[in-house]
Amino acid sequence: MAITRPSTLVVESERREIPSVMRAAVYRGVNDVRLEEVPVPEIGPGEILVRVHTCGICGTDLKKIATGSHSAPRIFGHEFSGVVAKVGEGVRKFSIGERVVVFHHIPCGECYYCRHKTFAQCATYKKVGCTAGFEASGGGFAEYVRVMDWIVEKGTVRIPDGVSFEQACFVEPVNTCIKGIETLGLQAEETVLVIGQGPIGLILATLAKRLGARVITSDLHPARLTIANSFGLKLTIDASKVDAGEVVRGMTEGRGADAVILAVGGSGLIRPAMDAARPGGRVLLFAQTVRGEAAIDPAAVCVDEKALLGSYSASVELQEESVRFVMNREMDLERLISHRFALQSGVEALNLAAHPQADSMKIVIQPGSEWEGHQL
Ligand SMILES: [Zn+2]
Numbered sequence: 396m397a398i399t400r401p402s403t404l405v406v407e408s409e410r411r412e413i414p415s416v417m418r419a420a421v422y423r424g425v426n427d428v429r430l431e432e433v434p435v436p437e438i439g440p441g442e443i444l445v446r447v448h449t450c451g452i453c454g455t456d457l458k459k460i461a462t463g464s465h466s467a468p469r470i471f472g473h474e475f476s477g478v479v480a481k482v483g484e485g486v487r488k489f490s491i492g493e494r495v496v497v498f499h500h501i502p503c504g505e506c507y508y509c510r511h512k513t514f515a516q517c518a519t520y521k522k523v524g525c526t527a528g529f530e531a532s533g534g535g536f537a538e539y540v541r542v543m544d545w546i547v548e549k550g551t552v553r554i555p556d557g558v559s560f561e562q563a564c565f566v567e568p569v570n571t572c573i574k575g576i577e578t579l580g581l582q583a584e585e586t587v588l589v590i591g592q593g594p595i596g597l598i599l600a601t602l603a604k605r606l607g608a609r610v611i612t613s614d615l616h617p618a619r620l621t622i623a624n625s626f627g628l629k630l631t632i633d634a635s636k637v638d639a640g641e642v643v644r645g646m647t648e649g650r651g652a653d654a655v656i657l658a659v660g661g662s663g664l665i666r667p668a669m670d671a672a673r674p675g676g677r678v679l680l681f682a683q684t685v686r687g688e689a690a691i692d693p694a695a696v697c698v699d700e701k702a703l704l705g706s707y708s709a710s711v712e713l714q715e716e717s718v719r720f721v722m723n724r725e726m727d728l729e730r731l732i733s734h735r736f737a738l739q740s741g742v743e744a745l746n747l748a749a750h751p752q753a754d755s756m757k758i759v760i761q762p763g764s765e766w767e768g769h770q771l
Pocket residue numbers: 453454455473474567568
C-alpha cells in the first residue's frame with residue numbers, strides 16, 4: 396500500500412472553496428487587538444493566497460501593539476507558514492496545496508543601501524509584501540494572507556516533506572539571529588555571553604555554539620536555563636542570584652567575554668552587558684527596538700575600546716542558510732514553542748506574549764489547528 400505523505404493530504408484538503416470572509420486579530424490602537432471578521436484578501440497577477448497554519452508572535456509585533464508606533468487598523472504577524480490556497484495569473488513557481496513559509500520583507504537589491512549590503516534600510520525592504528487586509532503588515536494573525544508578487548518571486552520557500560509548519564515558521568527569526576552573529580563577527584574559540592534565554596536568545600546561543608565559540612548564557616528565570624541545558628548549552632548563569640559580569644570575568648582570567656549579545660529588550664541591561672565584555676570586546680544589541688536614551692559609560696567605548704553594535708531584521712543574503720538550518724532541523728525549534736493558541740484565542744495569545752511568564756517561550760497562533768485533518 397502506498398504511504399500517504401503529509402503534503403499529499405494537504406493538497407487534497409486544500410481543494411476547497413475559499414470563503415469570502417475570515418477571522419483575524421485586528422490591531423485597532425495601542426494595546427487594542429480584537430478578533431474580527433474581515434474580507435479574505437483578493438489577489439492579483441503574480442500573487443498567491445496562503446492559508447495560514449502557524450504564525451509565531453514576534454517581539455516586534457508586541458512592540459508595535461504596545462507603543463502605537465504604527466497607524467491602525469492593521470493585521471500583524473510575519474512569522475507564518477501555511478498552504479498555497481490560490482495562485483494569481485502568471486504564477487509558475489507555486490501551485491495550490493503546496494506548503495510554504497514566507498519572508499515578508501525582500502529588498503530591491505539595487506538601491507544605495509542594498510549595494511552597501513544594509514538591506515534592512517532599503518525602501519523596498521521596508522515595504523511589507525504580505526497582507527491580510529488594511530495597510531500591509533504581515534497578516535499572519537489571520538486565516539488567509541495575500542503574498543505580493545516580489546515576495547512570491549524571492550521570499551516564498553517551499554517546506555519539505557517531514558518538516559512541520561511549526562518548525563518552518565522559524566525561518567525568519569533564525570535569519571535575524573544568523574545576521575546578528577555575523578554582525579558580531581564571532582569567531583570559533585571566542586567566549587560569548589548571551590544575556591536572555593528566551594527563544595531568540597536560545598537560537599543565538601545555539602548558532603554561536605555551532606560556530607565553535609564557548610557560549611555562556613544567563614537569564615533571570617532558572618526554568619529557561621534548564622531549557623538552555625537541554626539544547627546542550629551547559630554554561631549557564633542564574634542572573635537572579637549572581638552578577639553575570641562577575642561570573643564571566645571569573646571564567647576568563649578576569650578579562651570578560653570577547654563578545655556579549657543582549658537578547659533582552661529595554662535599555663537597563665546595556666551597561667551591565669558592556670561591563671561583561673573584555674576591553675576591546677564587542678556588545679551586540681539585538682532587542683533594543685524602542686527609541687530613546689540609555690546610560691552607557693563613554694570611556695568603555697573610547698578608553699576600553701569596546702564596540703557597541705546592533706543588528707535588526709533579516710538579511711536576504713542569509714536566506715538560504717537560514718532555510719537550510721531550519722529545514723534540516725539543525726535545531727529542534729518546535730521545542731521552543733511553549734504555547735499554541737487557536738486564532739479564536741489570538742488576543743489571549745498576544746496578551747500572554749506581552750507578559751511572559753517563567754514557563755513561556757515562543758508563543759504561536761495556529762489558525763491551522765482548526766483545519767480538518769490538519770497536519771502539524
Ligand atoms: Zn519577527
